[in-house]
Amino acid sequence: MILPTYALNMRQKQKEDLPRLPHADQPRLFVMPERQLSRRVFLSTLLGAAAVVAGARTARAEDPLPSSADGGSALIIGGTSSSECGRWASLLAPALEEELHLSPPLQLTPTTGWDGITGANLFDTQQQSAPGPVGLIIPGTAILSAMLGGPRIHFDYRRWAPVFLVAQPSVAVGRVSLHQSFRARLTGQLTRVAVSKLTGPELTTVLALDMLGLRPQPVAGHATPEAAMATLQAGQTDVIQLPLDASYPSRIATLQAAGFAPLFVNNARPDMQIHQPNLPPDLLAVLQQEHKYSQPAFLLPAWGAIAAACSLRAGLVLPALTQPDSIARWRHAAEVCANRPAIQQAAAAENQTILAGTAGTPFYETLMPEPHVLMALRRWFAQSLPRWRDATPPALLSTPPAQ
Numbered sequence: 001m002i003l004p005t006y007a008l009n010m011r012q013k014q015k016e017d018l019p020r021l022p023h024a025d026q027p028r029l030f031v032m033p034e035r036q037l038s039r040r041v042f043l044s045t046l047l048g049a050a051a052v053v054a055g056a057r058t059a060r061a062e063d064p065l066p067s068s069a070d071g072g073s074a075l076i077i078g079g080t081s082s083s084e085c086g087r088w089a090s091l092l093a094p095a096l097e098e099e100l101h102l103s104p105p106l107q108l109t110p111t112t113g114w115d116g117i118t119g120a121n122l123f124d125t126q127q128q129s130a131p132g133p134v135g136l137i138i139p140g141t142a143i144l145s146a147m148l149g150g151p152r153i154h155f156d157y158r159r160w161a162p163v164f165l166v167a168q169p170s171v172a173v174g175r176v177s178l179h180q181s182f183r184a185r186l187t188g189q190l191t192r193v194a195v196s197k198l199t200g201p202e203l204t205t206v207l208a209l210d211m212l213g214l215r216p217q218p219v220a221g222h223a224t225p226e227a228a229m230a231t232l233q234a235g236q237t238d239v240i241q242l243p244l245d246a247s248y249p250s251r252i253a254t255l256q257a258a259g260f261a262p263l264f265v266n267n268a269r270p271d272m273q274i275h276q277p278n279l280p281p282d283l284l285a286v287l288q289q290e291h292k293y294s295q296p297a298f299l300l301p302a303w304g305a306i307a308a309a310c311s312l313r314a315g316l317v318l319p320a321l322t323q324p325d326s327i328a329r330w331r332h333a334a335e336v337c338a339n340r341p342a343i344q345q346a347a348a349a350e351n352q353t354i355l356a357g358t359a360g361t362p363f364y365e366t367l368m369p370e371p372h373v374l375m376a377l378r379r380w381f382a383q384s385l386p387r388w389r390d391a392t393p394p395a396l397l398s399t400p401p402a403q
Contacts, residue, residue, distance in 0.1 A: 075106045076123045078116030078138035085119075085137045086110055088166060088314040091346055092137075092337060099333035109133070116142035117152050124155040127319050135163070135319070135330075140312025141201055143367055147306060147374060148199055148381055158368050159320035161327050164334040165360040166314045168352045169274060169307075171248070172205045172263040173255055174232065174239035178212060178290055190217040194228040194237040197221075198388055201310035204266045205241045207303050207380070208283050212290060218388050225251060233258055241266070244276055245350045268307035268366055275351055283307075298376035301369055306377065308366040313352060315360075331357040 075093065079085045086108075093106045111119035116139045123136040138157075146153045176191055191214040195202035198218055209216040219237050222228045228240040229251065242251055244265075252262060262280040287300070316334070318327060337343055338356035347354050355363050369377075 073102055073104070073106045074109055074126075074133040076119050076126075076133050076136045077108055077110045078119030078123075078136060078142055079111065079114060081108075081110045083110075083114065083139075085116065085139055085314045088316075088346075089137045091343060092164065092316065095337040095340055095343065096330075096333055099336050100329060106134070114141075115139070115145065117145055117150070120155045120157070121152070123319070132319060135316055136160070137314055137316050139314060140309040140367075143312065144201065144203065144306055144309040145199060147309065147367075147369075147377060149378055150199065156320075157317075160317035161319075161322055162315060162317050162360045162364040163327075163330045163357070164316040164338070165312060165355040165363055166347065166352050167308075167311045167355060167363065168244055168313050168350065169265055169267040169311050170201075170204065170241050170243050171252075171265050171280065172208065172239055173242055173252065173260055174237075174263055175260050176214065176238050176263070178214075178263060178286060190215050191239055192217050192219050192237040194222040194231050194240045195220050196223040198385065202241045204303065204307045204310045205239060207299065207306065208264065208266065209239065210380075210384075211287060211299055211303065229255065232260060239263070244274060245352075248276065248351070266307045266311070268304045268311060269363055274353075275348075298373050299380060301373045302377035302380070304366060305369040305373065308363060312367075315364075335359075 075089060077083070077086050077089045081090070089108050093108060096102070097105045111122055113119070119136065120138055120142045123133055123138075126132045143157050146155070146157055174191075191209055193202065193206050193209065193216045195206065195218040197220050200220075200223075202218070206216045206218055216239070219231065222231055222237075222240075225240075225242050225247070228237070228242075231237040232240050232255065242248055255261075264280050264283045264286045265274070267274065267282045283303070318330060335357035338354045343354070
């Protein structure tokens, strides 16, 4: 009889531990063990918590924008003052100061280097200080290097919030046949492409030619469009890449007079407006025509990612962990600034497309491909790089473009 006695004792102990419920003639209360909380106290506590949350949101909305340690809002430029990012920073800063009511004004901080990597590394490094820089203006060449896994990369552009983007596609020009016969493929003839360096923005055309089966061979050391045109006219290269800027009509007219023709447009996003007549079809249309049933796996979205990166001339981004209300204010100010006549004229003069506010989000998402697409891009680059280096003089592997 030991077990029934033990069970009876445990049952009585459990009953004593449970809270006592009120009788029918007592007021109904929210009963907890050893503690009772009335409905009035509960509602007042709930309303007080809601007031605290609303006050915190209001305080965050009225907080000033982040500023640098010396009292001004630091805006880091991924390049020198004379670079494209520097020119856009000088144009945007006064307009943003007026729309955001910044006091003191933005302090532009140019950096060395032409590819923007130094400025991007500095931007992420200074985020550890209090307060850090308010924003960064960066070219797409730095993002391209990050996609390829460059050793100098110490930043993560995927965590940034885009605010104001300026894009400009490019055109591949040369004297080659995009339709390769079976006999031409057996010969294995290389297509020489003029590039600034092996990881330069001309990598878009190099990958496009590889997908077309033309076996591209980059010829490094030609940083400016004029230098690339000289090699094409001298017979040293077969294909070059020209930006769709204000000088494109005169350049393409000179090359067409010499027997060269535009091949395709490196346009990563078909929704981008290109204000140029008599342009060749996009690469996507060419691939659909020449390789309708043999599209390269994962390399096509990889080409879209690097094409978007190479077409990004300047992009204003905010750091990671920026408050959502601050991002909303900056994007609204960018949309207002994008409609100003001075900024519209500056973009139209170079045939550039402005993507301000939330309009730049789809374009920036193109810069962040899926992991398997990014791995396919790096695998293609790692397999091609030894062959390219063997055919390129060491002095031309990393020649920067002229400022």
